[in-house]
Amino acid sequence: EAGVTQSPTHLIKTRGQQATLRCSPISGHTSVYWYQQALGLGLQFLLWYDEGEERNRGNFPPRFSGRQFPNYSSELNVNALELEDSALYLCATQQGFLAKNIQYFGAGTRLSVL
């Protein structure tokens, strides 16, 4: 069974540009979570999508947005990139959204803002 896949693996942008990151869930998983992992720091919750709807978001500005498609894959968009947006962006998917269900992570997209 294929795991969570994220693309691209690496992304280099300049300040002010927009970045689009993609995530494909494990088959049967309907919930998608996005996390930001800055260098040397823990994971910070960004967004949660379930059944195509945004269910919750973390303490990030509105220029971080996303969507979930009918096939449950998801995109994370970051507008007006800033240097401090450089980080590893991780997607996790879950079968439903009950607390007992485990979130499985992809390998992440390394975003570098120059």
Added chain:
Amino acid sequence: GESVGLHLPTLSVQEGDNSIINCAYSNSASDYFIWYKQESGKGPQFIIDIRSNMDKRQGQRVTVLLNKTVKHLSLQIAATQPGDSAVYFCAENSLTGGGNKLTFGTGTQLKVEL
């Protein structure tokens, strides 16, 4: 507010010894806790979880202990191997605040010395 923290940023152990990684949390209403392992260049990998109504849970070479009285969580790895070298995160799963998200600690780097 909610927080999940780790006592030690780096833990060095000899191969074959047991490792103990500690974690403190502050949200007494958490539903359950998860330990993840993150190797360099990879996304976090699920190790083991424990529900808030349990004190102990065992897996293959790993044991998680939960002390709700002092809000403390630990991960014990038996007979530590070089392949155990990674960053270990504890995470709290909370359904409060209208969402289902993981709150991560900053991580503990486990180094296994030969």
